[in-house]
Amino acid sequence: MIKIGINGFGRIGRAITRIISNSKDIEVAAINDIDNDTKNLSYLLKYDTIYGKFNHNIEFKKQNIITINRKNINFYSKSLINEVPWSKHEIDLVIDASGVENNTLNSKKILGKKLSKVLITHSPDKNIDYTLIIGVNEKNYDSKKHHVISSSICDASALGPVLSQLENKFGIERGYITTLHPRLSYQNLLDGSLKSVSNPGHNWKNYSLGRDSISNLIPKKTTAVKAVTKCIKNLDGKISGMSFRVPTSIVCASDITIKLKSKTSKEIVSNHFKQLSSSKNSIFGYQEEPLVSSDHLGTSKSVIVDANFTEVIGSNLLKMIIWYDNEWGYSNRVVDIAKFVLNKR
Incomplete structure (x- = not known):
């Protein structure tokens, strides 16, 4: 099972969480957002004016944990991506959906044997290894050289x-x-x-x-x-x-x-x-x-x-x-x- 961390729980972070919740081979294990009101964030995941009510069972357990279909997701409220203990949750990849330049800059600091890749959900001009658009240039992706990867913009x-x-x-x-x-x-x-x-x-x-x-x-x-x-x-x-x-x-x-x-x-x-x-x-x-x-x-x-x-x-x-x-x-x-x-x- 692939374990994902999400840094930034705005509209893109929540959409990604909903999509992953429908997958059998990938799961969200940890989420970080500067807003420390986890109950409010879980409410926003459950109810969305545009996409409607979340079609999975979601529960707020305590300040730093919610469950989706009885699986725990750990919440943090750190200012920077490298302040989150991603390794504690055996994360394979972190998706940075914060849009904050300092998080792009600090992404390489969290890389290790297990957590091997970071995806940036915008298009920075520097501090990334590769920009990848599905249907365009995925064939040129090099797993040995490209570790901080931009998924470009919508x-x-x-x-x-x-x-x-x-x-x-x-x-x-x-x-x-x-x-x-x-x-x-x-x-x-x-x-x-x-x-x-x-x-x-x-x-x-x-x-x-x-x-x-x-x-x-x-x-x-x-x-x-x-x-x-x-x-x-x-x-x-x-x-x-x-x-x-x-x-x-x-x-x-x-x-x-x-x-x-x-x-x-x-x-x-x-x-x-x-x-x-x-x-x-x-x-x-x-x-x-x-x-x-x-x-x-x-x-x-x-x-x-x-x-x-x-x-x-x-x-x-x-x-x-x-x-x-x-x-x-x-x-x-x-x-x-x-x-x-x-x-x-």
């Missing part, structure tokens, strides 16, 4: 497999991507200054990012393109993009415009991704019905291609729309990466 986890397929089959000359991303918990509900945004690590300069996230579409720069090109290096400098934070709670879309190197047609592109939805169905979905964002809530796939909006103008200007659940789909890939790297030991 947008890149969806965009990466699509762009990788386009690059490999048609070649990408240049392109532009617009992501539509739901509001996040640290954004302001009402207009405020950038200092009022409850994300202490942000370095935003654009005053619009402090505005009311419920009433506005908020344009912003995106890290999605940079995150993707870390894994598809020959696209660096060929694609760019931006993002809108939109007043919905969950599910992203991306509008992709690509000039391809080779000639193609709508039918060829559509058939290619339709086939992938069968041959690589954990990664790709393919949608022909006229659906909306909430119809993709809870999908475990990395990305769903919307066939209704695939177009080829001339012979090589491609337009695509994709959907992805930025929490549940991404968290499923994080769990897949955890299993993948541990099976490569």
